[in-house]
Amino acid sequence: MTIEEQLRTAxxxxxxxxxxxxxxxxxxxxxxxxxxxxxDIRLSAASKLTEYFGLELTKKDGPSPASVPPRSTTGEKGSTKPKARSAKKAIK
Known part of the structure; x- marks a missing residue:
């Protein structure tokens, strides 16, 4: 039974x-x-509900986060450097 099915049943x-x-x-x-x-339900909401009902969220088998290459945030091919935020936006 999937966690979704377990939550809906609970x-x-x-x-x-x-x-x-x-x-x-x-x-x-x-x-x-x-x-x-x-x-679908957000992970944060699923986590709260599983905790309330005494269920457990577990990671499915698949690639570990360390084996997944980081996504580029600058739009430049191969770049993993985050975009710079302007000071004006950072203050808001």
Whole structure:
């Protein structure tokens, strides 16, 4: 059973309203509602819900972060140097 299926089962069987679940889990009621109707859920929300229900998030098998090359943020091929932010934007 996937973590999505486990979460949906736990939410359906917990016996509390979406609003009450939102309050006790720290996940917005709209995020819970969207998830329950089949939309994806953010990792941060899934983490809060799995913690509330005593479930565990685990990483699927796949490449480790160290083996994935960094993405270029400058648009230059092969460059991994981050874009410089202007001081004006950084202060906001």
């Amino acid at each position: 939410i359906n069987s917990c016996g509390i309203s979406g609003n009450a679940l939102a309050k006790v889990s720290g996940v917005s009621q709209s995020a819970i509602s969207r998830f329950m109707t089949g939309e």
